[in-house]
Amino acid sequence: MNRIYLDYNASTPVDPSVLDAMLPYLRENFGNASSIHTFGQKARSAVETAREQVAALIGAKPQEIVFTSGGTESDNHAIFGSFAASQEVGAAGANIISTLTEHEAVLNACQELERRGASVTYLPVDHNGRISLSDLQAAIRSETSLITVMHANNELGTIQPLAAIGQIAGELGVAVHTDAVQSAGKIPIDVRAMQISLLSLSGHKLYGPKGVGALYIRERTRVRQFLFGGHHQRGARPGTENVAGIVGLGAAAELARATLQAESVRVAALRDTLESGLLAKIPQSRANAAGRCAPDMGTTRSPNTSNIVFPGVEGEALLIALDLQGIACSTGAACSSGAVEPSHVLTAIGLSPAEARASLRFSLGRQTTSAEVDRALEIIPACVAKLRALSPTYDPGV
């Protein structure tokens, strides 16, 4: 069976050029990047090259990049690290502002901070998943030490107005962290222009390997280390570097930077074809968070994501039926599959539990072709129709 992968937001294939870049570091160049001898120096050199490559992707300085084990560690480091640092200087720092649609890595870290005595404000979002800048403004207090808002949402693709957020926060002296796991490599990021202090990204979302990511920490930003151990990475993050993974991340970042513009146009066209095709062929289906918004708010959605509700259908059953037909997609986030609660993101944009359960996410990527989109446009409507025929709740007349 020729399978069609439409779940790039869950993970991406390692680009062949990335794999080629990594292999020497799994074979002959195995040195510990901290060793003084030649083996070590080779590894060190590769790590520092990767650091430059990742920095270039987001407009940062190499010394502002710390390599981690992935997006979750980066998020944890940013949030716990800034909180700890703010506690050290006493006074201000007991409030963090976040949103209702963050990834669980951010939400659970914030909830843990609440258990430790911090207060956290979760900004609501509109039906497109965007926060309101005036809500943000009103929420900032003297104790606020960190604003953490994800750049592009993993379930919906919604892009938050980071530059505007950075502007507001900058004027009030509050640091901004963004979980850019879903946006890095897909949408242009300039951390200086956006006035961001901290940024998380993950290798396996941009055609690099799993198990490696990065945290951008703007110089002079006060963040405590998250892990304790040796003095690797200038004491910011102990642990022998995952050289091969880091090399892969660097190569992937460089590739993304070179192809970002063209690729985002290409994949957006495919996404639009898929989305409009499904909406046309499947009665009562609706795209979640796909609405237009005010012109000054910038691009509304990342170019590759489409989240659609299919009323009258159990999302779990549709997902399995599609997989059996060779189409891979997702209900909500990969990490919460099997959970009883409906997606917190879909709930936050106003979907009822039934609508949330009937929603599927399609996320396209570099290897998606128009032939695949055409095939998907045959298979998905047929599957939905079959499930609706068996469904006790579907009403075609509505």
Next chain:
Amino acid sequence: MATETEFATLPARAEPQPGLVAVAMSGGVDSSAVAALLQQQGHAVVGLTMQLWNQRRLPELLGDGPAQHRCCSLDDVYDAKRVAQHLDFPHYVVNFEEQFETRVVRPFVDSYLAGRTPVACTNCNTDVKFEPLLQMARQIGADRLATGHYARIQWNAGSGRWELLRARDDTKDQSYFLWGLTQEQLSRSEFPLGEMSKDEVRDLARRVHLPVAEKPDSMELCFVPNGNYVQFISAYTLERGIAANNGEGEIVTESGEVLGRHNGIQNFTIGQRKGLGFAAGKPLYVLSIDRENNRVVVGADDALRHTVAELATVNWVSIAKPGAAIRATVKIRHKHEPAMATVEALEGDRARVLFDAAQRAITPGQGAVVYDGDRVLAGGWIK
């Protein structure tokens, strides 16, 4: 994927059959053997494991033991996946926690609190396994759902009905728990193990090198750790904020004489001798549970025997609801020798069973199943 040598001693697989069969997989040896058997017969198989109950939900019940030997724990899901991987067919976990709680767990708790003795497995079969799971199977493109139940289904062309029968292996027969199945459900279900003995099933599992071939059978209620249902009810009612029953009450004789106190009617079932908390000379048994007055009524063994059982929610399976009374054998408990009786279908979905000989401890809440030889004619709840 099994290697060439591992399959060398098995008969060649039958010609590929059209259609897809879903197999309800618990991670146990029975349902795993079903998958292997269907594959041998040439069917395309998809495995489904239900996620029914969050084992970590009532943490005070967990104790030190591993959450094994209870159906559908995480370990069991893993086992089911390994079997699917070994036999190379797709497998999915489907989430029915909400339906399971509403249709099995809650009624189970309510039943005990009302002084009845429930049979959760019957509710699970009727309202979860052969309802949303069967629905899911159809939705993903499977014509039929096969399970590891020891029972048989056959089509009777003469009567135009699907019949449910006991398993050939009487020691493993589970037909007692399946009386709720409708004709529609039976038409879409398969019990491949119905003609096999447990030994034959294990043997099959070993021959195809199933990872679970030596796994012990799960014996208890799947959602009650250590079989301690009293502790479960206590933890569950606390978590849900349900008013538990009225707590302590009196233990009385049939004439109303108070003999002692009990610690909650949910601790008792009809026919029970232990737990009365006092020695009374001759043996005393629980005769009935008076929920209204929160009392447990006890008496001698001969007072436990009755000839009449009133049934509600009766489902006629192998035959249509009869107009006249019929002669049949009836089981009032899973471990009960079916006894000869006259069964009369009443108005609506009620029935009355009049046993030839008085039966011991006819218990409200239990299922009563009406048999004609191996055929399950009907079943219902004892009122």
